[in-house]
Amino acid sequence: MSDHQQLEKVIRRSIEEAGGFLSFDRFMQAALYEPGLGYYESKTVFGEKGDFVTAPELGPWLSLGFADLLFWAWKELDEPGEWTLLEQGSGSGKLLASTLDLISQFSMQAPTAVISVEHSEQLRERQAALFAERGFEVKVVASLDELSPRENIIIFSNELPDAFPVRCFRHRDGQFFERGVALSGDRFEWKDGEAAVERGPEIAPELVNRWQDGYVSEWNPGLEPWQQQLSNIVGRGFVFTVDYGYSQQEYYREGRVEGSLMAHIGQKTSEDVLSDPGSRDITAHVDFTALVQAGNRVGLSPLLWMSQGGWLAQSPSVHSFVQSLAVQNDAMSMHLMAHAKRVLMPFGMGEVFKLLIQSKGLQGERPDYLKQFDHLDHLLK
Numbered sequence: 001m002s003d004h005q006q007l008e009k010v011i012r013r014s015i016e017e018a019g020g021f022l023s024f025d026r027f028m029q030a031a032l033y034e035p036g037l038g039y040y041e042s043k044t045v046f047g048e049k050g051d052f053v054t055a056p057e058l059g060p061w062l063s064l065g066f067a068d069l070l071f072w073a074w075k076e077l078d079e080p081g082e083w084t085l086l087e088q089g090s091g092s093g094k095l096l097a098s099t100l101d102l103i104s105q106f107s108m109q110a111p112t113a114v115i116s117v118e119h120s121e122q123l124r125e126r127q128a129a130l131f132a133e134r135g136f137e138v139k140v141v142a143s144l145d146e147l148s149p150r151e152n153i154i155i156f157s158n159e160l161p162d163a164f165p166v167r168c169f170r171h172r173d174g175q176f177f178e179r180g181v182a183l184s185g186d187r188f189e190w191k192d193g194e195a196a197v198e199r200g201p202e203i204a205p206e207l208v209n210r211w212q213d214g215y216v217s218e219w220n221p222g223l224e225p226w227q228q229q230l231s232n233i234v235g236r237g238f239v240f241t242v243d244y245g246y247s248q249q250e251y252y253r254e255g256r257v258e259g260s261l262m263a264h265i266g267q268k269t270s271e272d273v274l275s276d277p278g279s280r281d282i283t284a285h286v287d288f289t290a291l292v293q294a295g296n297r298v299g300l301s302p303l304l305w306m307s308q309g310g311w312l313a314q315s316p317s318v319h320s321f322v323q324s325l326a327v328q329n330d331a332m333s334m335h336l337m338a339h340a341k342r343v344l345m346p347f348g349m350g351e352v353f354k355l356l357i358q359s360k361g362l363q364g365e366r367p368d369y370l371k372q373f374d375h376l377d378h379l380l381k
Contacts, residue, residue, distance in 0.1 A: 007037040007278040015183055021191055025165035025221065027181045031277035032163065033119060039278050040120040040163075063098035064317040066156055066240065069357075070099070071106045072367045073154050073238045076359075083152040085111040086233075088144065089160035090118050093127035097134050102317070114138045115147065144229040151361075153237040155230060161291065162243050164222035166284045168261065169200065171208065171215045176200035179216065181274060188274040202290065203252055210254040217252060217259035218284050224294040231298040236361030239300060242308060244352045245286030247378045252287075260285035288354060289379045300358040302376055304366045308353035310373040 011030050015022045032039045070085070077083065087096045096116055104110065116131075116138050118124045124140050131138040141147065168179035175196040182191035201219035230239055245251070251260070263270045265280035273282045292302045312318050357366070366374055 003037050004276055004278050007031070007034055010034060010037065011181075011188070011277055012183060015181060015188075020182055021193060022181045023178060024168040024180055024218070027188070027274075027277070028165040028282050031282055032165070034278070035121070037278055039281055041122055060098055060102070060321065061312055061318060062158060062242070063095060063102055064321055065312045065315045066095075066099050067102035067106065068315045068317050068369075069156075069240055069367070070103055070154055071108055073240075074108050076362065076364060077152050077154075077237065079109065080152040081109055082112045083109070083154065084113040084115065084150050084237075086115040086117065086147075086153060086155045088117040088155065088157045089163070090116040090127060091123060091159075093123075093130045093138075095158055096127075096138065097130060097136060100136055101134075113150075116140045117144055117147075118142065144233060147233050149233055149235050151235040151237075153234055154240070155234065155237070156240040156242075158242045160243065161220065161223060161226065161241070161286050162245070162283045163281075164220050164226070166218040166220050166222075166261065167201075168218045168259070169197065169216070171211055171217075172213050188277070190274070202293075204248060207249065207252045207254075211252075212254070212257065215254075215257055217256070218261055220284065220287060220290065223287075223291050224297075227291070227294040227300055228298045231295075231300055231360060234300070234360045237359070238362075238364070239295075239356075239358040239360075241291070241356040241358070242353060243286045245288050245291075245354055246352075248287050248289035249378070251285065251289075285352075286354075288356060291356065292358075292376075292379050295358050300360050301364065302356065302358055302379070303364050304355070304357040304370060304374045305376040305379055306355055306370060306373045307351050307375075308355055309351055311355045311370060314369050314373065316369065 007030065011022070011027060014026060014030065018026075030038065033041065035041060074080070074083065085100075087099075090096050093116065096114070100114065114137065116124075116127055118127060118140065119142060121142070124142065127138070127140050131140070169176045170179055170192050171177075177195075178193035178197050180191055180193060181188050183189070203219075258271075261271075261273055261282070261284045263273045263280040263282050270280070273280075288305060292305070295302065357364075
């Protein structure tokens with residue numbers, strides 16, 4: 001029996017034990033993270049040979065941007081001699097390794113502790129091999145729960161909360177009904193719950209009132225516990241989150257009637273998230289308004305929210321690297337510049353991907369070079 005067949009068997013059993021109706025977050029949890037069988041546990045998911053390409057696979061652009069942010073944050077922390085750098089959802093480990101290379105060139109104290117948090121056992125093993133090969137001393141752990149609170153800590157992530165299991169809903173007759181997964185012969189199919197959800201998503205009433213009857217979308221129940229975990233660890237420091245998503249006003253606009261749930265397989269996107277669990281990535285965009293609200297409730301103060309394209313375009317290290325490529329003008333530099341367009345420009349990742357900066361234990365100010373591009377007010381309306 002193949003891994004996919006075993007995973008389907010596990011999910012079928014869960015549906016039967018749940019009375020024929022399984023909430024989508026439980027389906028997504030199994031499809032992505034079932035030990036030894038889930039998508040992130042059994043496939044090569046990143047890069048040209050995987051199902052999708054993340055920014056770290058497109059050159060040093062994201063590392064350059066993070067390096068500038070880390071230098072700024074370290075100075076905001078009063079240039080501590082001892083501090084911790086943590087990346088969560090490190091994937092292949094390439095982004096963390098590249099960022100460590102870059103900050104070694106800054107006039108700043110190197111982090112006294114470097115931590116990678118990665119849920120997937122397969123990816124933790126790949127990271128350990130990469131860090132050993134590159135000569136980096138990195139503590140690789142499976143969960144934030146394994147860590148104790150730390151002063152002077154900077155945490156960053158790239159494309160992390162979009163992979164948190166989401167719950168799906170259909171809004172009809174003024175109420176939220178859960179959309180879950182049922183069995184139809186040998187296939188998985190969508191099914192609406194019979195009773196209204198007692199505790200549904202917290203969405204502004206003025207948005208809900210504009211929806212047509214039968215409006216379908218999703219919400220991310222993992223944002224609140226994630227922000228609590230981060231707050232438990234950060235005594236004093238910063239959190240940088242980069243991911244694709246929207247303000248709540250944009251996420252739940254009346255024209256987006258099918259939500260943002262999607263699958264990635266073979267370098268293509270698909271709306272079919274139920275077929276062949278374990279064979280494809282499943283993801284949903286991030287409601288950054290809900291993320292900021294969750295952070296506020298646990299002491300993580302938002303400082304800045306802006307597009308990835310704007311952030312990288314204003315980063316000093318990105319400027320310097322672009323200038324060096326322009327001088328070289330060879331095939332490799334042209335290749336990197338093509339990737340830069342994909343990461344920075346609105347038609348690529350530049351607009352839909354966002355940067356959120358949060359702080360704790362500080363009277364934090366936004367980076368001077370990014371102030372005029374901040375759209376945090378769009379989330380706090």
